[in-house]
Amino acid sequence: MSAVLDVVATLGRAVLGALARIGRLALFAGEALSCLVRPPFALRQFRQQFIEIAYFSLPVVALTALFTGMVLALQSYTGFARFNAESAIASVVVLSVTRELGPVLAGLMVAGRIGAAMAAEIGTMRVTDQIDALTTLSTDPMKHLVAPRLLAATLAMPLLVIVADIIGVMGGFLVAVFKLGFVAQAYLDATFDVLELMDVVSGLVKAAVFGFVVALMGTWCGYNSRGGAQGVGQATTTAVVASSILILALDYVVTAAFFSE
Amino acid sequence: MQDSPTPKIRLRGLRKAFGPKQVLDGVDLEVRARHSMVILGGSGSGKSVTIKCILGLIRPDAGVIEVDGADVTRLNRRDRAALMDRMGMLFQNGALFDSIPVWENVCFKLLAQRRISRAQARDHAAEALAQVGLAASVGDLSPAELSGGMQKRVALARAIAARPDIIFFDEPTTGLDPIMGAVIDGLIVDCVERLGATAVSITHDMASARRIGDDAAMIHGGRIVWTGSAEALGRTGNAMVDQFANGEREGPIRMELRK
Ligand SMILES: Nc1ncnc2c1ncn2[C@@H]1O[C@H](COP(=O)(O)OP(=O)(O)OP(=O)(O)O)[C@@H](O)[C@H]1O
Ligand SMILES: [Mg+2]
Numbered sequence: 328m329s330a331v332l333d334v335v336a337t338l339g340r341a342v343l344g345a346l347a348r349i350g351r352l353a354l355f356a357g358e359a360l361s362c363l364v365r366p367p368f369a370l371r372q373f374r375q376q377f378i379e380i381a382y383f384s385l386p387v388v389a390l391t392a393l394f395t396g397m398v399l400a401l402q403s404y405t406g407f408a409r410f411n412a413e414s415a416i417a418s419v420v421v422l423s424v425t426r427e428l429g430p431v432l433a434g435l436m437v438a439g440r441i442g443a444a445m446a447a448e449i450g451t452m453r454v455t456d457q458i459d460a461l462t463t464l465s466t467d468p469m470k471h472l473v474a475p476r477l478l479a480a481t482l483a484m485p486l487l488v489i490v491a492d493i494i495g496v497m498g499g500f501l502v503a504v505f506k507l508g509f510v511a512q513a514y515l516d517a518t519f520d521v522l523e524l525m526d527v528v529s530g531l532v533k534a535a536v537f538g539f540v541v542a543l544m545g546t547w548c549g550y551n552s553r554g555g556a557q558g559v560g561q562a563t564t565t566a567v568v569a570s571s572i573l574i575l576a577l578d579y580v581v582t583a584a585f586f587s588e
Numbered sequence: 589m590q591d592s593p594t595p596k597i598r599l600r601g602l603r604k605a606f607g608p609k610q611v612l613d614g615v616d617l618e619v620r621a622r623h624s625m626v627i628l629g630g631s632g633s634g635k636s637v638t639i640k641c642i643l644g645l646i647r648p649d650a651g652v653i654e655v656d657g658a659d660v661t662r663l664n665r666r667d668r669a670a671l672m673d674r675m676g677m678l679f680q681n682g683a684l685f686d687s688i689p690v691w692e693n694v695c696f697k698l699l700a701q702r703r704i705s706r707a708q709a710r711d712h713a714a715e716a717l718a719q720v721g722l723a724a725s726v727g728d729l730s731p732a733e734l735s736g737g738m739q740k741r742v743a744l745a746r747a748i749a750a751r752p753d754i755i756f757f758d759e760p761t762t763g764l765d766p767i768m769g770a771v772i773d774g775l776i777v778d779c780v781e782r783l784g785a786t787a788v789s790i791t792h793d794m795a796s797a798r799r800i801g802d803d804a805a806m807i808h809g810g811r812i813v814w815t816g817s818a819e820a821l822g823r824t825g826n827a828m829v830d831q832f833a834n835g836e837r838e839g840p841i842r843m844e845l846r847k
Contacts, residue, residue, distance in 0.1 A: 448687075452685075455681060455683055456679045456680075456681060456683035457683050457684075457685055457686075459640070459643075459645045459679070459683065460677070460679055460683040460684075460685070461685075462643075462644075462645060462672065463643060463645075463672060463675060463676065463677040464696045464697040464700055464746070464750075465669065465672055465673050465697050465700045465701050465750075466696070466697075466700045467669075
């Protein structure tokens with residue numbers, strides 16, 4: 328009897344703990360978002376973060392997209408080789424890249440690059456009293472550190488994904504034309520025939536959501552890190568793992584919202 | 589200058605525990621306006637925690653913190669920001685921002701409050717750095733390129749750059765050579781006597797404590813066990829304080845060492 332109660336109590340504690348954490352995260356996000364409508368705004372920090380995310384993530388995201396598009400074309404060729412191959416391969420490549428792989432892979436890359444950096448930087452600032460110092464220097468750390476990162480990531484990710492879409496489709500095109508010997512014009516026609524506005528829009532919405540999630544987890548884990556170098560390392564790991572899982576889960580949610588009639 | 593009857597800062601029954609560890613167990617303390625208070629106490633006795641509570645960086649479990657006679661433990665965002673505008677703090681480890689150069693660190697508060705422009709800030713920083721014995725060229729370095737003592741002095745320059753009304757110094761002279769220590773002590777006295785600030789300093793250096801302090805208080809076991817004149821440190825008649833000030837092994841304070 329008491330063993331059963333123990334199990335129930337342990338479960339209850341775990342659930343309560345998780346709920347409390349989710350509540351605190353929501354408060355944190357709400358506070359950060361409120362900073363975006365209360366002047367003064369940290370424009371310098373926003374610009375710096377935006378450049379860091381949008382511009383310096385370009386090479387990683389572009390390379391990922393390029394190879395993904397190329398692999399997609401090659402893989403689908405084995406399946407569709409018999410008939411109507413141009414249009415089948417073109418549509419597989421363009422739809423997978425714009426709807427799914429562009430935003431998800433860019434999101435995962437940015438989680439590793441930007442989410443980790445945010446958690447490490449803010450975490451180090453936390454454990455070396457720099458966040459407290461900001462407060463004593465008439466600067467709201469939420470406004471100075473968190474809000475600009477959230478906004479920059481949310482706006483930069485869709486731009487990155489537009490680039491990823493173009494380069495991914497181009498990767499598929501290169502393989503189709505130069506390796507599989509398809510007619511360039513026919514392949515391009517097939518690509519634009521099948522592509523609809525909604526495919527791109529849903530991908531960009533995903534991108535914005537993923538950007539927000541990566542920055543939220545990065546800043547949240549950094550902001551709450553404790554206990555020196557080890558704590559910062561832990562915060563960084565948690566930020567990357569949590570945002571990667573959230574990206575995949577939210578990918579499903581957004582897809583379901585867009586494409587389930 | 590006359591003493592105002594309400595103390596600048598008054599702590600009553602301040603309590604703070606971290607987990608099972610009761611760090612502050614009913615701290616009562618009064619700091620007179622335009623005077624300098626020195627807080628003494630063993631390592632880990634809760635000195636830094638006390639001043640972080642006053643600044644609102646740590647939320648106490650219980651107790652009242654009054655500044656200018658008004659309770660500041662439950663301020664709203666705007667009032668807390670207004671209070672913070674009047675305070676300055678030198679952190680024990682400096683806590684310089686390592687992503688920006690020294691000059692921007694020094695003028696951070698003035699820039700945040702938009703009291704000076706970025707163009708003016710460099711000159712202003714050079715002046716502030718000169719006060720703590722650093723060359724203007726230091727302003728262009730990154731904090732990571734400075735020695736520990738230099739970082740401390742930059743942090744001190746940053747803490748006083750905005751001319752705060754209440755200043756907290758957490759071990760201002762630790763890690764400095766004796767001469768530079770004396771210079772910094774002079775600067776702290778200056779802040780109080782010339783600028784009319786109220787200072788609360790933590791120090792382990794008795795010579796420095798006598799130089800910068802008007803009053804002194806000793807914290808032990810989570811409480812203030814003695815307050816008195818800083819000048820008398822070392823011959824106060826309180827066995828605990830005298831043992832601490834003279835650095836004697838034998839006395840009422842037992843260090844928790846395992847034999
Ligand atoms: N954020 C925290 N989390 C947990 N414990 C803490 C925290 N901050 C301080 N403590 C504990 O509170 C006690 C008092 O710390 P505090 O930093 O105030 O010491 P101190 O008097 O300033 O010592 P020192 O002279 O060495 O700086 C210490 O035992 C420390 O372990
Ligand atoms: Mg301390």
